[in-house]
Amino acid sequence: MANPSFYLGSWRAANTSTTNASTTNGGLARLPAHHLVTHGAIFGMTGSGKTGLLTVMVEEALSAGVPTLMIDIKGDLPNLLLNFPRFDASDLAPWVESVALSEEKTAEQIAMEQNEVRRNSLAAWNIGEPELRAYHEKTDFRVITPGSSSGELLHVLSSLERRSDRWDIDPESARDALSAAVSLVLRLLGRDPDHAKSREHVLLSVFAEARPCRGESASLAVLLEDLAKPPIEKVGALNIDAFLPKSERKALAAALNTLLASPTFASWREGATLDIGAWMTPQNGRTPAVILSVAHLDDEERALVLGVVLEEVLAWVRSLPGSSRLRALLVFDEVYGFLPPHPANPPTKRPIVALMKQARAFGVGVLVATQNPMDIDYRALGNAGVWCIGRLQTDADCARVLDGLSSMDIKGFSTATLGKVIKNLAPRWFVMRDVHARVGTILLQPRWAMSYLCGPMTRNEIRRAREMFGDDGAQDDAQKSGVVQHRDTA
Ligand SMILES: Nc1ncnc2c1ncn2[C@@H]1O[C@H](COP(=O)(O)OP(=O)(O)OP(=O)(O)O)[C@@H](O)[C@H]1O
Ligand SMILES: [Mg+2]
Numbered sequence: 001m002a003n004p005s006f007y008l009g010s011w012r013a014a015n016t017s018t019t020n021a022s023t024t025n026g027g028l029a030r031l032p033a034h035h036l037v038t039h040g041a042i043f044g045m046t047g048s049g050k051t052g053l054l055t056v057m058v059e060e061a062l063s064a065g066v067p068t069l070m071i072d073i074k075g076d077l078p079n080l081l082l083n084f085p086r087f088d089a090s091d092l093a094p095w096v097e098s099v100a101l102s103e104e105k106t107a108e109q110i111a112m113e114q115n116e117v118r119r120n121s122l123a124a125w126n127i128g129e130p131e132l133r134a135y136h137e138k139t140d141f142r143v144i145t146p147g148s149s150s151g152e153l154l155h156v157l158s159s160l161e162r163r164s165d166r167w168d169i170d171p172e173s174a175r176d177a178l179s180a181a182v183s184l185v186l187r188l189l190g191r192d193p194d195h196a197k198s199r200e201h202v203l204l205s206v207f208a209e210a211r212p213c214r215g216e217s218a219s220l221a222v223l224l225e226d227l228a229k230p231p232i233e234k235v236g237a238l239n240i241d242a243f244l245p246k247s248e249r250k251a252l253a254a255a256l257n258t259l260l261a262s263p264t265f266a267s268w269r270e271g272a273t274l275d276i277g278a279w280m281t282p283q284n285g286r287t288p289a290v291i292l293s294v295a296h297l298d299d300e301e302r303a304l305v306l307g308v309v310l311e312e313v314l315a316w317v318r319s320l321p322g323s324s325r326l327r328a329l330l331v332f333d334e335v336y337g338f339l340p341p342h343p344a345n346p347p348t349k350r351p352i353v354a355l356m357k358q359a360r361a362f363g364v365g366v367l368v369a370t371q372n373p374m375d376i377d378y379r380a381l382g383n384a385g386v387w388c389i390g391r392l393q394t395d396a397d398c399a400r401v402l403d404g405l406s407s408m409d410i411k412g413f414s415t416a417t418l419g420k421v422i423k424n425l426a427p428r429w430f431v432m433r434d435v436h437a438r439v440g441t442i443l444l445q446p447r448w449a450m451s452y453l454c455g456p457m458t459r460n461e462i463r464r465a466r467e468m469f470g471d472d473g474a475q476d477d478a479q480k481s482g483v484v485q486h487r488d489t490a
Contacts, residue, residue: 004326005030006060008053009125009447014413014421014431014440029444031057031386033064033326035436036365039356041381042430043373043401044390049428050369051076052453053388053446054333057367058289059083061329062139067280067288069313071306073334075295075456078143081465082452085136086129089115094464095454114452121448132450140286141469142279143462144272145293146305147264150459151466153271154292156308157181160208162273163217166319173315174212177274179205180311185220187304187347188265189255199244200252203227206235220260220269227253274309276316280328296459299337306338307347314351314358323363330355335368341377349377356383373397378404385435388444391425398422405433413441 011029040057042050051074058080061068070077084091093111122128145151155162159177166174182204183193192198195205207226211218227249235243244252259265279290292309294302313330320327332338338348355366360383368384370376374397381404389405392398401422402415413421418441422431425443432444457465 004033004064004066006033006036006057006064007447008056008060009445011432011445012443014418014443026442029432029442031060031434032436033061033066034324035386035434036061036329036367037324037326037360037363038385038435039360039365039383040367040386040388041384042367042369042388042390043392043397044369044371044388044430045393045397046371047427048371048390048392048425049430049446050371050390051333052428052449053390053430053444054331054367054369055080055449055451055453056446058329058331059135059450061326062287062289063135064326065138065282065287066326066329067282068290068329068331069276069279070289070291070331071309071333072291072293072295073302075293075458075462076453077291077331077333078293078457078462078465079453079455080289080291080451081141081143081462081469082454083132083136083139083450084452085133087115087119091115092118092452095452095461118448118452122450125447127448127450135450138287139289140283141289141291143291143293143466145296145459145462146271147267147301148296148459150296150463151291151293153267154305155271155273156184156268156305157220158273158275159312160185161217161219161269163212163215164273164275166277167212170319171213173319175209176315176318177312178208178212178218180308180315182208183311183347184304184308185256185259187307188259189252191252191255193347200248203235203240203244203249206232220256224253224256224260227256268305274312276309276313277319280316293462295456303338303346303348307351310348310351310355313364314354317355317359317362317364320362320364322361325363326365327363328365330359330364330366332366332368334370336370336372336375339368339377339380340375353377353380356380373401373404376404387433388430389422389432390430391427392422 008029008031011026013026042053044050058068058070072078082095089111092114093107096110096114097107143151144154146154146156160181179195182201183195186193186198186201191200193201195201204223207223208218230240233240280288282288294305338346339352359366387405389401392401398419402419406415418431428446430444431441433441
């Protein structure tokens with residue numbers, strides 16, 4: 001597709017009501033894919049439909065052949081795996097148990113009802129089984145769950161411990177990725193991870209880099225040996241003992257050894273290689289959709305793992321040739337806490353800010369969503385060209401978003417008028433402003449998602465959803481024969 005556009009739903013003029021069905025409908029809302037090269041931000045209170053809108057955007061990106069990497073904090077993005085290519089109640093039955101319990105009906109009854117709702121709702125947006133099948137057959141989902149075997153495990157230090165061809169093709173980006181891995185190790189040890197200031201970072205990086213440059217891998221065990229018996233005499237102009245005294249090297253080695261012995265840490269060092277270029281490369285003509293789910297990790301672990309993954313995304317983006325078309329999409333739902341305003345600085349912030357500033361030149365769009373507009377760095381969001389604002393409850397939230405939006409031309413609307421519109425939005429309606437569009441600020445109603453949105457999925461459910469569709473994307477025999485396994489409540 002030369003200039004694909006995303007079918008988001010329908011639109012209305014922003015001065016009309018979203019609760020009054022008779023108000024003039026502007027028609028189908030289409031977003032040219034390349035508009036997302038300058039990124040997007042979605043706001044709205046809980047239940048306003050942000051994840052639904054993100055899901056629709058992802059479905060459209062994948063349908064247009066745009067590889068997508070999604071960061072899942074809450075566990076609901078794996079719903080994208082439930083993209084059943086037909087309308088059959090037996091497909092839904094394993095995923096409706098919680099609804100069934102609350103409504104005192106059997107899962108089969110609820111599944112039949114929901115199957116009809118899905119069929120009729122999608123029909124209203126002109127989506128039938130042929131469209132579902134085309135999407136299903138075109139996409140290749142992976143779920144990566146660092147530290148958990150429910151999805152694919154992730155080797156979070158692979159840029160350090162597994163030598164890649166990148167050292168021969170693009171040593172600069174390989175070095176950046178290695179530096180991020182060294183920072184992660186130092187963070188886990190509670191030491192200064194700053195690559196520019198920390199002597200421990202410099203020393204470990206010097207030790208580590210020597211190996212891939214010689215064609216070898218640099219494991220943590222090897223770094224331990226290097227700390228005990230340094231293979232070099234000088235670091236910069238200083239003798240190694242003057243740079244980092246032996247006693248400090250010994251303390252660092254002891255801490256590293258404790259980390260190496262930890263079983264939790266061991267599960268972070270096995271599984272898929274952190275290679276964004278490979279993740280985003282289509283296999284067998286299908287568009288890659290990678291969901292990196294960290295819902296099972298605690299806050300600190302999430303920030304650490306996502307920091308290293310996002311640094312890797314940044315290193316990959318910088319290695320790409322320039323592009324004005326949308327080449328790939330990075331989606332971050334629930335960005336709250338990962339892109340906070342100054343002075344907070346979690347490891348995720350630097351790479352997200354850098355991606356929002358630089359990735360556009362390389363055709364990589366970033367799409368973030370949050371229900372908490374107060375806690376976000378608006379300098380980074382100032383780079384976002386597409387804003388979708390769902391209902392916001394508090395005046396403070398509303399004022400904050402409007403303030404952020406004020407750098408854009410909101411065409412013919414005072415912020416006060418727009419504030420009133422936002423506070424009166426019905427659920428699943430958004431005020432949308434796209435700086436690239438000739439049409440001004442509009443109201444957007446996202447279409448019904450093709451994926452079955454059953455809410456946050458547990459680790460067991462993720463495992464089951466992956467098994468259901470297997471690696472080749474086909475439903476397995478148990479599903480085809482209608483055998484129903486029920487949703488676990490863990
Ligand atoms: N496009 C859609 N298609 C089908 N159902 C949708 C869509 N958008 C929202 N929904 C339904 O509405 C519910 C609430 O929407 P959603 O989860 O997107 O809200 P949210 O703004 O992400 O809330 P939170 O901030 O709590 O995550 C979903 O569970 C889903 O059932
Ligand atoms: Mg959500």
